[in-house]
Each structure stands twice: as C-alpha cells, then as structure tokens.
Amino acid sequence: MSDLLAERRHAIAVHEAGHTVVAMALGVPVTSVTIVRAGYSGGRTNYDPINLPETDGIIATGGHASTERWKVRESSQVHEKLPLKWPGPTPIPTRNDHKKLRRYAHELGKNPEGDTHYWINGRLTLADDILMRYWAAVEELVPILFAKVTLSGEEVTPIWEPHSPKLGATTEADRAVENSDKTDD
Numbered sequence: 001m002s003d004l005l006a007e008r009r010h011a012i013a014v015h016e017a018g019h020t021v022v023a024m025a026l027g028v029p030v031t032s033v034t035i036v037r038a039g040y041s042g043g044r045t046n047y048d049p050i051n052l053p054e055t056d057g058i059i060a061t062g063g064h065a066s067t068e069r070w071k072v073r074e075s076s077q078v079h080e081k082l083p084l085k086w087p088g089p090t091p092i093p094t095r096n097d098h099k100k101l102r103r104y105a106h107e108l109g110k111n112p113e114g115d116t117h118y119w120i121n122g123r124l125t126l127a128d129d130i131l132m133r134y135w136a137a138v139e140e141l142v143p144i145l146f147a148k149v150t151l152s153g154e155e156v157t158p159i160w161e162p163h164s165p166k167l168g169a170t171t172e173a174d175r176a177v178e179n180s181d182k183t184d185d
C-alpha cells in the first residue's frame, strides 16, 4: 500500500470512527463499520435504522467532527469545544453525509436558503460535544479499524463498552439526545 493510499485510508478510519462513536453514545447500535471504498464514499458506518432525523443528523455530522478533532488531538484544544462549520458536500467523505442532512432538514421543514445551514451546524456542535466526551473511544477505535478494515457490530461493542456512560449518569450524549428532541430554533 502506498503512503498516500495509507494516509487516505487512515483519514477515512478517523471519519468513520466518528460516526461510530457518536451513534453508540446516542444509544444507536452500530452493526458494521468499514473503510472499504464503495463508489463516492470512502467508507461506511451501518447502524440500526432510526426514524429520528434530529438524532440521525447528529450521527451524520460525526464523521466530519472527528476529522476536525483529530487535527487538534495533540493540543489542549482536544479538551475544548471546537468552533466547527459544516463544510458542505466537499470534501468527498462528507458528500453522502451532506445529502442525508439536506434530506433530513427538508423532512423537518427547514428552509433550504435559511435555517437548514443553521440546523446542520447545530447537529455538528452536538456531535462534537459527544466526541469531546468520548474522545478516548475514537483514539482506541481508529487504529483497530485502520488495521482490520471492516469491523462487525460484535467487534465494535467491546471496544465501545468500557467508554460507555454508567447507567443513570447524565452525560453530554444524554443531553444531546434531549436537546435533539426539542425544536432548536
């Protein structure tokens, strides 16, 4: 594998690990995650379908949030909220996420010229909150995903479990879910 290919695959692993950790933290079981390329998408995180666009929107922004947080992981910023902006359909790893987010925003009646952008950035902030809280899980997942290329749900669970919030504890993830059930404008 060329260095460039390895670098690209690693970037995809960081992106998919973000989707995975955000989903698990929101109580949505991931059934598989892969960095095998398929069409326009560099990888894919599969999880139980949820009919909650507000929550699924947070998961959809988790890949980009992870990419951005990875860039600051060796600085003190990794303990702080990041001032993130949704990049739109580019770069390529966010293309399908972008489509999904636009569709959800439409379903929720957001105005494409106005509050859609605001709504997506709101999801991104919540995803980043979750990743800040569970960053250790991302750090653990990325090298395993990079090495194994595809992980089943059964393989993801024991990686996630030690990081999962204790029963009854109120966490950032719980608050994100609570907030996601409310209208956010």
Ligand SMILES: [Zn+2]
Binding pocket: 015, 019, 060, 063, 064, 093, 094, 097
């Ligand atoms: Zn993605």
